[in-house]
Amino acid sequence: MKKIFLLLFIVIINIPVNGQGIDSLQFIKTIKVDGRQGVAADKNYYYVSGSKSLYKYSKDGVLIHSNKKPFSKLEKEANHLGDIDCFNGKIYAGAEYFYDGKASNIQIVIYNAETLEFDRYFSWEPESGQQEVCAVAVDPENNLVWLAADWINGSYLYKYNLETGEYEGKLHIYPVPEKQQGIKVFENQMLITADHGDAEFDEPDHLYTLTIEAGKTSAQVSLLKTFSNVKRQGEIEGLIIDPVENNLIVHFNRGMRVVNGMPIGFYPGYNEEVHELYIYKIVN
Ligand SMILES: [Ca+2]
Ligand SMILES: [Ca+2]
Numbered sequence: 001m002k003k004i005f006l007l008l009f010i011v012i013i014n015i016p017v018n019g020q021g022i023d024s025l026q027f028i029k030t031i032k033v034d035g036r037q038g039v040a041a042d043k044n045y046y047y048v049s050g051s052k053s054l055y056k057y058s059k060d061g062v063l064i065h066s067n068k069k070p071f072s073k074l075e076k077e078a079n080h081l082g083d084i085d086c087f088n089g090k091i092y093a094g095a096e097y098f099y100d101g102k103a104s105n106i107q108i109v110i111y112n113a114e115t116l117e118f119d120r121y122f123s124w125e126p127e128s129g130q131q132e133v134c135a136v137a138v139d140p141e142n143n144l145v146w147l148a149a150d151w152i153n154g155s156y157l158y159k160y161n162l163e164t165g166e167y168e169g170k171l172h173i174y175p176v177p178e179k180q181q182g183i184k185v186f187e188n189q190m191l192i193t194a195d196h197g198d199a200e201f202d203e204p205d206h207l208y209t210l211t212i213e214a215g216k217t218s219a220q221v222s223l224l225k226t227f228s229n230v231k232r233q234g235e236i237e238g239l240i241i242d243p244v245e246n247n248l249i250v251h252f253n254r255g256m257r258v259v260n261g262m263p264i265g266f267y268p269g270y271n272e273e274v275h276e277l278y279i280y281k282i283v284n
Pocket of ligand 2: 198199204233234235236
């Protein structure tokens with residue numbers, strides 16, 4: 001009897017909790033936006049990042065405000081923004097100076113969500129081994145800001161103190177989603193978008209998840225969603241959870257042919273790249 005009880009106990013504590021916050025997603029609508037990199041949200045607004053711009057939208061898609069010079073007040077030169085997050089009236093962005101296939105000046109740049117103006121920044125720790133930045137996610141529960149890297153080596157997520165900006169270590173993730181583009185902390189999960197579906201062959205992109213556990217140096221990644229039903233396969237980018245509506249919002253680009261990372265024109269029926277937010281209801 002004792003043995004059976006022990007066995008049962010082991011089985012129960014080993015049930016994987018990956019994806020526990022999201023059982024399924026119901027598509028609601030899309031909203032067309034400017035900016036091809038990422039998305040954030042607060043109570044009243046959506047925020048979208050372009051490579052060199054920030055936009056603020058009402059939740060029905062009306063442009064409220066933009067900042068077309070997000071690097072003008074930086075101490076350390078940057079020329080690229082990735083996916084963004086929003087916390088406590090601030091927009092957190094991963095920025096870098098990208099030139100000739102190499103990134104430098106990796107930094108977490110913090111903007112005022114009301115004005116989209118520069119507020120302050122945290123510099124990256126080069127000893128971490130991080131070689132570029134594609135996304136940032138705020139994790140108030142663990143007092144962290146997480147950085148993701150996709151281009152050279154996506155094996156780790158990097159942790160910085162939310163208050164001081166001090167580097168606090170990295171999390172080894174496996175198997176590694178290829179071409180990571182966005183991250184978001186939701187409950188005790190880290191959600192990761194990966195642009196590894198090749199639009200040339202109509203392949204879908206994916207959403208992954210892992211469980212954040214304090215003190216663990218590694219985490220197993222699980223598939224959460226395959227985006228088969230988008231208007232046209234393209235590039236998945238950043239993501240966010242709407243804190244009021246409990247919606248998942250995923251940013252996609254479509255229409256531009258991108259081969260080996262280089263734009264080479266448009267697919268039939270397109271004369272510009274379309275940037276959209278896909279909005280899904282989270283069903284627990
Ligand atoms: Ca985001
Ligand atoms: Ca893709």
